[in-house]
Amino acid sequence: MTASLQCLSHTPVMNSVLLRPEMEKEVRTALLGVRNRAESFAPDLIVLFGPDHFNGVLYDMMPPYCIGARAQSMGDYGTAAGPLPVATQLAMRCVQSVLDDGVDVAVSHRLRVDHGFTQTLELLTGAIDRSLILPVFVNCIAKPMSPVRRVHALGTAIGRFLKRECPDKRILIVGSGGLSHDPPVPDLETASEPTRTNLRDGRRRTADEQRAHEARVVAAARAFAAGDGNGGGGIMPLNPEWDRRVLDWLCAGDFASLDALSDAEISSQGGSGAHEIRTWVGAFACFAAFGPYVAEVDYYRAIPDWIAGFAIAHGNHAAATVLGSPA
Numbered sequence: 001m002t003a004s005l006q007c008l009s010h011t012p013v014m015n016s017v018l019l020r021p022e023m024e025k026e027v028r029t030a031l032l033g034v035r036n037r038a039e040s041f042a043p044d045l046i047v048l049f050g051p052d053h054f055n056g057v058l059y060d061m062m063p064p065y066c067i068g069a070r071a072q073s074m075g076d077y078g079t080a081a082g083p084l085p086v087a088t089q090l091a092m093r094c095v096q097s098v099l100d101d102g103v104d105v106a107v108s109h110r111l112r113v114d115h116g117f118t119q120t121l122e123l124l125t126g127a128i129d130r131s132l133i134l135p136v137f138v139n140c141i142a143k144p145m146s147p148v149r150r151v152h153a154l155g156t157a158i159g160r161f162l163k164r165e166c167p168d169k170r171i172l173i174v175g176s177g178g179l180s181h182d183p184p185v186p187d188l189e190t191a192s193e194p195t196r197t198n199l200r201d202g203r204r205r206t207a208d209e210q211r212a213h214e215a216r217v218v219a220a221a222r223a224f225a226a227g228d229g230n231g232g233g234g235i236m237p238l239n240p241e242w243d244r245r246v247l248d249w250l251c252a253g254d255f256a257s258l259d260a261l262s263d264a265e266i267s268s269q270g271g272s273g274a275h276e277i278r279t280w281v282g283a284f285a286c287f288a289a290f291g292p293y294v295a296e297v298d299y300y301r302a303i304p305d306w307i308a309g310f311a312i313a314h315g316n317h318a319a320a321t322v323l324g325s326p327a
Contacts, residue, residue, distance in 0.1 A: 003162075004041050005287040005295060005315035007175035007250075007280045008034055010119045011306040012053075012077040012214070013221045019305050030299035030312055031123055037314060038124040043172035045087060046124070046131045047162065048117055049155070049282040050176040051140040056112030059188060059200045064104075064146035065154055065282075067095050068111030068135035073128055077214055079118035080128045087132050094134065094161050101157035103150070111135060112203065116276075120176035131172075138282055140177060140275040141185060142199075148281055149259035155282035159289025175283030179243040179309035180302075182236035182271025184220055225305040235271075238302040242269040243309040246277055250284050251295040251313065270309070284315070293317050 008031075018024060055074055057066070068084075069091040075081025095107045117135060121128045136158065139145055162171055186195050198205070205213065224235050249257045258281050266274050287293055295315030303310045 003171045003173060003287060003290045003317065004043070005173050005283060005293065005313075006034060006038065006124065007283055007314070008120060008123065008312045009178055009308055009310045010116060010176050011181075011303075011308045011310070012115050012119075013218050013306055014119065015078050016218045017221050017225070017305050019303065023301070023303070027299075027301070027303070027310065033298060034123055034312055035126070038172060041172055042170060043131055044169040045090075045134060045166065046121070046172045046174055047134045047136065047158065047283075047286060048120065048174045048176060049136045049138055049279040049286070050113065050117040050120065051138055051276050051279055052116055053114055053141060054186070054199055054202055055114035056203065057137060057139070057142075058202055059142060062139060062142045063106035063137075064139050065151065066106040066108050066111060066137040067091050067098070068108050068113075068137065069095070070109045071111040071113055071117075071133070071135045073118045074112055074114050075118070076210065077115045077119070079115050079122060082128065084113070084117075084121075084133050084135060085129050085131070087134055090165065091134055093165065094158060097161040097165075098154065098157040101160065103154050103157045105154060108137075111137060113137070116176055120174060124172075124174065136282065138278045140278050141272070143188070145263060145275060145278075147259075148261045148278060151278045151282045152255055152259055152285045155285030156289050158282075159286035162286070163290050173283050173287045175280040177276025177279040179246060179274060179277060179311055180239040180270035181273035181308045183217065183273050183307050184234060185272045221305060221307050224307050235307065238304060238307075238309050239270055240300075240302045240309060242274075243300065243302070243311065246280075247297050247300065247311060247313065250280055251297065251315075253284075253288060253293070255281075255285065255288075273307075287315055291317050
């Protein structure tokens with residue numbers, strides 16, 4: 001069995017808001033490196049820790065985390081729609097193993113995912129159905145959220161299961177999300193009644209309503225970028241210093257510092273979207289369960305046009321010495 005780690009940011013406006021030519025080339029070159037690395041590794045299974053953005057997992061039943069035994073892409077922001085090739089029986093055994101390990105994970109046979117999963121799959125493999133997948137939803141948006149330390153425990157439990165269950169497989173462990181970004185996110189307690197209804201039952205959004213929703217997000221990104229990313233319109237500035245600190249902790253395997261992060265600190269330092277670092281924590285913890293690792297940041301830039309502290313990192317176990325010890 002061989003495991004590899006790949007984490008990267010996503011942004012819904014990646015294909016709608018073009019960057020300055022030199023920056024666009026820089027980012028696309030970095031993303032091409034992600035694709036090349038994944039293709040060279042040729043995984044038998046992709047374990048993807050991803051969030052949702054009040055598109056597929058809503059307040060009618062909001063688990064802190066959920067393993068998909070079957071999953072369907074809604075196809076938002078130009079990503080492909082349709083079923084994902086989920087390793088259903090492996091997923092069910094994984095759920096039982098994680099529960100036995102003391103982590104109360106949910107299971108879904110109809111997990112509906114959005115660009116938080118599918119954009120990353122397309123960047124990695126060129127499609128949403130090219131590799132067998134174990135999808136792990138992590139709630140990074142709906143209050144209350146699971147403490148970071150429990151996402152660490154979730155990732156560790158999944159990693160232990162995979163190490164035991166898949167001795168002959170090549171497993172690519174992926175975290176999709178983060179880092180600092182503060183897109184306009186509704187709050188159930190303060191939202192208008194129509195918005196509350198949407199947060200509870202937004203899966204029934206019509207095609208026209210979905211297009212209007214996506215147009216509002218693109219407009220918010222353009223307005224934020226026009227102000228040089230310095231805030232405004234209720235959106236916090238990006239925070240490269242905090243992003244770098246979190247990336248340093250992840251690459252060093254400093255889970256104690258990550259576990260100590262509170263929701264208040266994440267929100268105040270990174271914004272509402274920064275809670276997606278939970279997907280990175282889950283992926284790194286899963287990877288650490290296979291043994292000590294070496295990880296590095298391949299790319300980082302604060303990109304106001306995409307409302308994103310945008311990062312790419314990868315890890316391997318070769319030549320690892322003291323870093324990233326499993327929990």
